[in-house]
Amino acid sequence: MMKLSVLVPVYNEVKTLLSIIDKIKAVNVEKEIILVDDCSTDGTRELLRKEFWDSEAEVKVLYHEKNMGKGRAVRTALDNAAGEFCIIQDADLEYDPNDFKRLVEYAGTNSEIAVYGSRFLVSWKSTSFPHFIVNKTLTVLTNILFGSNLTDMETCYKLIRTDVMKELDLRASRFELEPEITSELLKKGYKIPEIAISYNRRTYHEGKKIGWRDGLEAVWTLFKLKFRSKK
Numbered sequence: 001m002m003k004l005s006v007l008v009p010v011y012n013e014v015k016t017l018l019s020i021i022d023k024i025k026a027v028n029v030e031k032e033i034i035l036v037d038d039c040s041t042d043g044t045r046e047l048l049r050k051e052f053w054d055s056e057a058e059v060k061v062l063y064h065e066k067n068m069g070k071g072r073a074v075r076t077a078l079d080n081a082a083g084e085f086c087i088i089q090d091a092d093l094e095y096d097p098n099d100f101k102r103l104v105e106y107a108g109t110n111s112e113i114a115v116y117g118s119r120f121l122v123s124w125k126s127t128s129f130p131h132f133i134v135n136k137t138l139t140v141l142t143n144i145l146f147g148s149n150l151t152d153m154e155t156c157y158k159l160i161r162t163d164v165m166k167e168l169d170l171r172a173s174r175f176e177l178e179p180e181i182t183s184e185l186l187k188k189g190y191k192i193p194e195i196a197i198s199y200n201r202r203t204y205h206e207g208k209k210i211g212w213r214d215g216l217e218a219v220w221t222l223f224k225l226k227f228r229s230k231k
Helices: 017-026 044-051 070-079 097-110 129-146 162-167 177-187 212-226
Strands: 004-010 031-037 059-063 085-088 114-118 158-161 194-196
Touching (some): 004 097, 017 044, 031 044, 031 070, 044 059, 085 097, 097 158, 129 212, 177 212
Parallel strands (some): 031 059
């Protein structure tokens, strides 16, 4: 089975970080785990330095010296990725790493460049109705602008061949990374099949960071990317 690079942007996730790392490690696929701490202030950085002071072969930890945003943290991790495929893993417990194996197997069996894990192929009820409406709006807009047929553009689980991911014109610093990745893939003519994944949403009280302003930013990003020229 092909090697997977798991890209983990981390910001203020001291309560869930070790749990998600254990879950990633437990998945039976060949992998490397690349964590990028985006200048956390809640003890996450100190925890990482304590637990991974002697970096394991399977875990690499990188540090931003100032907060630069999720998109930039993912791009830093991507720069250090060596697996055949890569996937983003948020440092909370919303997404289940056990889905990695199904995504990798689907990509390998069908010779796919990219495979998305959709939270909404089975039901919208994996998340709250307001969040579903926002996600649905952004996904429909993506489909209209770029001629796709996706059900979950905003999914974190975007399994993509690493060499292709590195060739994308990624410039995002924050949550607009999700539409940027998708639009860049579609503009290059890659198809994006989806398979159903599990999802355990968390509330803002539990630490969820994305908000309605990020939704507006994503709408603006999609229109901007539709007409963005290459560097």
